[in-house]
Amino acid sequence: MDGHRLIGTVIVVKVRLLAPVVLGVAALVPAVYAQPKTTAPNVYVNIHVTLTDSRIILDRHTGPRGADARFIIRNIGTKPHTFTLGTAKPGTGGQRGFSTTLKPGGKDILILFLDYRGPVPYFDGLPADRSKPGMKGIFTIGPCLPGDNIDGC
Secondary structure (H helix, E strand, O other): OHEEEEEEHHHHHHHHHHHHHHHHOOOOHHHHHHHOOOOOOOOEEEEEEEEEOEEEEEEEEEOOOOOOEEEEEEEEOOOEEEEEEEEOOOOOOOOOOEEEOOOOEEEEEEEEEEEOEEEEEEEOOOOOOOOOOOOHHEEEOOOOOOOOOOOOO
């Protein structure tokens, strides 16, 4: 009989010692599920685009493939201007760019996933600006370059 009591006491002691541990682990479970469901963080490359009446100015002309490029576009000119990067064919699954028109003083932010590698033309698509040499250029998507300051590069 005494042997049974000893075993019962040992079991009770183990349960009493494990209870705080079990409760502590149970308290951590919701925190684990509250974390983001992705394993790879989004990488954003900020590209500032300034539209004037005679030029399109980009603060950088390259972006690493696989990053999300955040084009921060503003028109400091006195006329409306359109900034077009690559080709935009919504609905066809062939979108490799975008186009936006801004009034004077206007600002827009557009995000483009850089999944293509190579040169992508940019230009002002308005008829009055097409012939101006400063209203077009090339943006290149490729490998990480020195100075990209992007995690994983």
